[in-house]
Structures are given as C-alpha cells and as structure tokens.
Amino acid sequence: xxxxxxxxxxxxxxxxxxxxxxxxxxxxxxxxxxxxxxxxxxxxxxxxxxxxxxxxxxxxxxxxxxxxxxxxxxxxxxxxxx
Numbered sequence: 001x002x003x004x005x006x007x008x009x010x011x012x013x014x015x016x017x018x019x020x021x022x023x024x025x026x027x028x029x030x031x032x033x034x035x036x037x038x039x040x041x042x043x044x045x046x047x048x049x050x051x052x053x054x055x056x057x058x059x060x061x062x063x064x065x066x067x068x069x070x071x072x073x074x075x076x077x078x079x080x081x082x
Contacts, residue, residue: 032061033072053082 016028026034036057040049055069064072 011070028043030072030076033069034076036061039080040066048080 015032018027020027021031024031033054037049037054040044040046040054051069051073056066058069
C-alpha cells in the first residue's frame with residue numbers, strides 16, 4: 001500500500017530542505033544563507049561579512065551548526081579573506 005510506504009512520517013519541511021528547487025538548484029537553507037548574506041553586505045556598505053555575524057543571523061531562520069554553515073558556504077562558493 002502506498003500509505004504504508006512512509007509509515008506516516010512524511011515531513012514536507014524535510015522534503016523542501018533536501019530537494020533543490022528546480023528554478024535555481026538551491027535548497028531552502030542555501031537560499032536563506034544567500035539572502036541573509038546579501039542583507040548583511042548591504043548594511044556594511046558592500047564590505048565582507050564576518051562568518052560569525054552571518055552565522056548568528058542565519059540561526060534566526062535555520063537550526064544548524066557552525067560546521068554545517070561552512071559546508072553550505074563552500075558549496076555556494078562563498079570565499080572569505082585569503
């Protein structure tokens with residue numbers, strides 16, 4: 001039976017998080033990170049945003065560890081100072 005396939009554990013939020021959007025290939029978390037980064041850059045007049053500042057702001061929307069944020073930033077191609 002199709003209803004037994006998920007055992008009632010279907011979570012639409014998890015689906016939205018794990019499957020990239022067909023329009024741009026971004027997950028919900030990736031889109032939030034980019035949006036928050038853009039806002040912070042505008043507030044700082046285009047200057048680089050410290051990762052700690054970005055992490056604090058992203059936590060207002062998504063629960064993730066600092067290590068997970070770094071994985072997302074690497075995947076998105078966001079580079080810090082070298």
